Each structure stands twice: as C-alpha cells, then as structure tokens.
Amino acid sequence: MNLQSLLGNFALILFVLMIVTGVIWFLDVFFWSKQRRAKADAALAEFDARIAKLSGEGIKSDTNGRAALEASLLRQPIWIEYSGSFFPVIALVFFLRSFLYEPFKIPSSSMVPTLQVGDLILVNKYTYGIRLPIINKKIINVNNPQRGDVMVFKYPEDTSVDYIKRVVGVPGDKIVYKNKRLTVNGKEVSYKPLPDYLDDGNLTYYKQWQETLTGVEHNILTDERAPNFVPDPHQYPMRDLCSYNAEGFACTVPTGQYFMMGDNRDNSLDSRYWGFVPDENIVGKAFFVWMNLGNLKRIGSFH
Incomplete structure (x- = not known):
C-alpha cells in the first residue's frame, strides 16, 4: 500500500x-x-x-x-x-x-480489514533501531522486525514512496504461498474462517479468515474470483530465490531482507510482485490509529 x-x-x-x-x-x-x-x-x-x-x-x-x-x-x-x-x-x-513517532495516512485498501482507507496511524520510529533522519541510516540497533508486525518501509522500486504491509518472512525464512494459504519454514499457518467481509466501497463480499502467524492473530481477506498464481511479477533483485507456478509461489528470504504481504491478499501489490524489503528501507512499526474522520470508532491500537 x-x-x-x-x-x-x-x-x-x-x-x-x-x-x-x-x-x-x-x-x-x-x-x-x-x-x-x-x-x-x-x-x-x-x-x-x-x-x-x-x-x-x-x-x-x-x-x-x-x-x-x-x-x-x-x-x-x-x-x-x-x-x-x-x-x-x-x-x-x-x-x-x-x-519517536511519525504520522501517516492510509490511502488504499491493501491492509483491509486491519487498516481502513482514511486511517491516520502512528508509526514507532525507534522500535527497530535508531536511524539518522533524511538518510535513514541505522546507528543504534534495538529490535528486528518479527513475523506478524505491521511495518512501514520505503518502497524498493521508488524509495521516495512509503508503503505499509505485514511482515510474513524474516531473513532465512522459506515462504510458500499456495492456493491462498501461507506456509513458513515448512509449517502451515493456521486459518480460522470468519463471516464474509463486506467492502462498502464496491459492495463486494470477500472471504475473511483469522490468520495466526507465529502467535500473532490478525484477520485477512481473500477473493475467490482472483487467481492463485501471481500475475506478472517484476524483475526484482534476487528474484532467483523465488519460484512461481499456477498454484502460487515460493521464496527464500535472503539475509538483511524481509518479505511483506498485505492483509487484503488479493488486492495488495507486495513482495509477491516486487520482491524483498532491505533493512535500510525500514521506517518503523505501525501500532495505533489516532484518527479516522469518517469513523471515529477506528481510533485505537491494532495487531
């Protein structure tokens, strides 16, 4: 996103x-x-x-x-x-x-249902280390991103643009996404079916699941009309570490890189398409919705 x-x-x-x-x-x-x-x-x-x-x-x-x-x-x-x-x-x-903290606004739906269009969020700038402003160079290491974190980062193909996705793979992980199901290091992620999700914007229902990724529970959406395969993946760096087929893809996350996916799985341009996020592109960890002018009930923390 x-x-x-x-x-x-x-x-x-x-x-x-x-x-x-x-x-x-x-x-x-x-x-x-x-x-x-x-x-x-x-x-x-x-x-x-x-x-x-x-x-x-x-x-x-x-x-x-x-x-x-x-x-x-x-x-x-x-x-x-x-x-x-x-x-x-x-x-x-x-x-x-x-x-410390930086505000951002969510303009698209790739992290629905976790984050909605119009959410104004806060990003923790120090949880992944202290970085020099402007050049974003880490000078003090604190923590590393963990699977399940919602992270803001510089888009690898255009670092002037900030993206937000969920971390699904950390360095060394073997990620397999097959038939809309995620497997990490040979262990299938658990999915619990939830009531269908209505997208008010286009009046369309999507399948909703509670995904548990390394102990982190969060809801995701899938679109049964969308294909299982990844259409037209980009020619990104270290693409040879990934393989694509009609059922999905498999990737091994290299050192110093992270694999990101949106919670709105079939409506997210993420690592499946443009590859890995290097550590130097990290901005911070999103953790709080401080305002949504269209829905004040959105205010609060999220997974």
Missing part, C-alpha cells in the same frame, strides 16, 4: 527549516542582541546626557520617552522574532517524528 505523509518531503523540509531558524536564533542570541544592546546603551547614554544638560540649565525635561526609546532599540526585527519563536517548535516536531 502506498502511504502519503502529510507532505511528500516533510522530513527534509523540517530539517531545512530547523537549520535556518536555528542559525538565526543562534546569531540573534549571541551576536545581534548584543549589538542592539550596545546601540541602545549608547543612545540611552546620549539621552541621559542631554537630559542632564537641560536640567543643569534649569530646563525641566520629560524623561518618559527613555523607556520607549530603549524598547524600540532592543526590539527584534519581525523576521528574527518569528524565526526565534518557530525554532523550538520546529526542532521538537523534527525530533519527535524523526526518532
């Missing part, structure tokens, strides 16, 4: 804004404010001298303008004032979304 963050290159935009406003804030605190203070002190000294001279000549002067003069000379230019005000806010947002 293709995910769109609120703005395509929001992380880069935030980074640039943080640097620009931060530099302005730094220059103002350590240089420009001192220059304004020195200029104000000189003007106030001149003001006081003039008042003292007039007083010596017996002329009474109004000193109320001193405070206004000082405030005027110390006042920050508008562009510096706004930069200084925005800098801590921008820095906080950049830190939160780069190292």
Whole structure:
C-alpha cells in the first residue's frame, strides 16, 4: 500500500527549516542582541546626557520617552522574532517524528480489514533501531522486525514512496504461498474462517479468515474470483530465490531482507510482485490509529 505523509518531503523540509531558524536564533542570541544592546546603551547614554544638560540649565525635561526609546532599540526585527519563536517548535516536531513517532495516512485498501482507507496511524520510529533522519541510516540497533508486525518501509522500486504491509518472512525464512494459504519454514499457518467481509466501497463480499502467524492473530481477506498464481511479477533483485507456478509461489528470504504481504491478499501489490524489503528501507512499526474522520470508532491500537 502506498502511504502519503502529510507532505511528500516533510522530513527534509523540517530539517531545512530547523537549520535556518536555528542559525538565526543562534546569531540573534549571541551576536545581534548584543549589538542592539550596545546601540541602545549608547543612545540611552546620549539621552541621559542631554537630559542632564537641560536640567543643569534649569530646563525641566520629560524623561518618559527613555523607556520607549530603549524598547524600540532592543526590539527584534519581525523576521528574527518569528524565526526565534518557530525554532523550538520546529526542532521538537523534527525530533519527535524523526526518532519517536511519525504520522501517516492510509490511502488504499491493501491492509483491509486491519487498516481502513482514511486511517491516520502512528508509526514507532525507534522500535527497530535508531536511524539518522533524511538518510535513514541505522546507528543504534534495538529490535528486528518479527513475523506478524505491521511495518512501514520505503518502497524498493521508488524509495521516495512509503508503503505499509505485514511482515510474513524474516531473513532465512522459506515462504510458500499456495492456493491462498501461507506456509513458513515448512509449517502451515493456521486459518480460522470468519463471516464474509463486506467492502462498502464496491459492495463486494470477500472471504475473511483469522490468520495466526507465529502467535500473532490478525484477520485477512481473500477473493475467490482472483487467481492463485501471481500475475506478472517484476524483475526484482534476487528474484532467483523465488519460484512461481499456477498454484502460487515460493521464496527464500535472503539475509538483511524481509518479505511483506498485505492483509487484503488479493488486492495488495507486495513482495509477491516486487520482491524483498532491505533493512535500510525500514521506517518503523505501525501500532495505533489516532484518527479516522469518517469513523471515529477506528481510533485505537491494532495487531
């Protein structure tokens, strides 16, 4: 599933804004404010001298303008004032979304019924390790993705695009998907039939199952009208580790790579088509729906 963050290159935009406003804030605190203070002190000294001279000549002067003069000379230019005000806010947002949590919006149905179109989700950015923002390079290892996790990652064929799928294969796993049933390392995943699922968008019923993948229970959909085979798989890296036939496919997941599938199995463009997700493409683990404007009941955690 293709995910769109609120703005395509929001992380880069935030980074640039943080640097620009931060530099302005730094220059103002350590240089420009001192220059304004020195200029104000000189003007106030001149003001006081003039008042003292007039007083010596017996002329009474109004000193109320001193405070206004000082405030005027110390006042920050508008562009510096706004930069200084925005800098801590921008820095906080950049830190939160780069190292802790990042919001995304679900635009398509490939993770139905787990995630619905319009769900606004939060992604944990540190559970799979601390990564440098922008370049997404891991600097501290924490945990590795596990089977059953719902993970956001950079689409291997276009890393400017974020996708979300479920992890079904970790490095070294032998994945077999035959007749719409998943087998991992020779052990068939268990399936419990559930009532058919009605897709309100196209008024179509799909078969619904509770799939238990390495202890993680979640619901999936299958379309009995869709073929068992994978039509037109791409020529992706290490494709020789996968074989395709009329009943499905089999893949061995290479080191440092992950195999991803959508919960809406017959309506998901996933690893069956474009291959493996390298570790360096990982964004984080999705764990919470914080808003859906069309259905407030969607708010909450999910498997």
